[in-house]
Amino acid sequence: MRKLGSISMIVLAVLLVLVIALYLSVDLIAKSMISSAGSKIMGVDTSVTSIDLGIFRRSTTINDLEVSNPPGYQHDHLLAVDEIYIEGRVGTFLSSSIDIPVLTLTGFDFDVEEANGKMNVTEVVEHITSQLSSTDDDDEDSISLNIQRLEI
Numbered sequence: 118m119r120k121l122g123s124i125s126m127i128v129l130a131v132l133l134v135l136v137i138a139l140y141l142s143v144d145l146i147a148k149s150m151i152s153s154a155g156s157k158i159m160g161v162d163t164s165v166t167s168i169d170l171g172i173f174r175r176s177t178t179i180n181d182l183e184v185s186n187p188p189g190y191q192h193d194h195l196l197a198v199d200e201i202y203i204e205g206r207v208g209t210f211l212s213s214s215i216d217i218p219v220l221t222l223t224g225f226d227f228d229v230e231e232a233n234g235k236m237n238v239t240e241v242v243e244h245i246t247s248q249l250s251s252t253d254d255d256d257e258d259s260i261s262l263n264i265q266r267l268e269i
Contacts, residue, residue, distance in 0.1 A: 144168050151179070160244030161185040161195070170207050177203040177210075187240045192228040195237050199224025214261045221268040 148168045155163030166181035179201040186195045204219040229238050 140172070143172065144170055155184070158245055158248045159184060159241050160248075161187055161241060172207055175204060175206055177205070177207065179203075184241070186228070186230075186237050189232050190230055190237045191232070192230060194226070195228060195241060197224070197226040198222050213259070215263065217262070217264045219266045219268065220264045225269050 144167070147170055148165055151168065152164050162183075162185040164181075164183050165179050168180070169178045171177050180199070182196070182198045182201060183194050184196040186192055200221075200223040202219070202221040202223070203217055205217050209215055209217070229236060231237075
């Protein structure tokens with residue numbers, strides 16, 4: 118009986134360590150996903166310095182978001198934001214109907230420029246459209262986004 122109690126305690130301790138490790142790494146996983154998915158969808162490097170999903174709070178904070186310019190433009194980036202504050206629980210973002218009460222952008226820098234007869238923002242939007250366009254007209258997977266208040 119004592120051996121069963123020792124094994125149970127070891128299993129419980131291992132599970133506790135795994136839960137703590139997952140909690141501590143969830144922000145790093147989100148940071149990596151934003152950078153890789155953003156870069157793939159937009160066709161330009163996308164990065165963030167840090168993200169705090171605020172699992173036990175009602176807010177998420179993203180620091181130092183930068184969307185690079187396509188090649189051939191003067192500025193390094195198309196978009197840079199020092200801090201993005203999103204009011205709402207993490208579960209809100211997992212729904213097909215995303216309702217954000219407050220979205221605050223601090224240090225917002227959006228550089229629109231033209232080179233070789235084309236706008237940088239047009240190139241990025243065209244790439245996004247090509248990545249997200251669907252061949253079928255099915256709206257089952259559509260996502261609605263409602264931002265009640267945007268502060269810049």
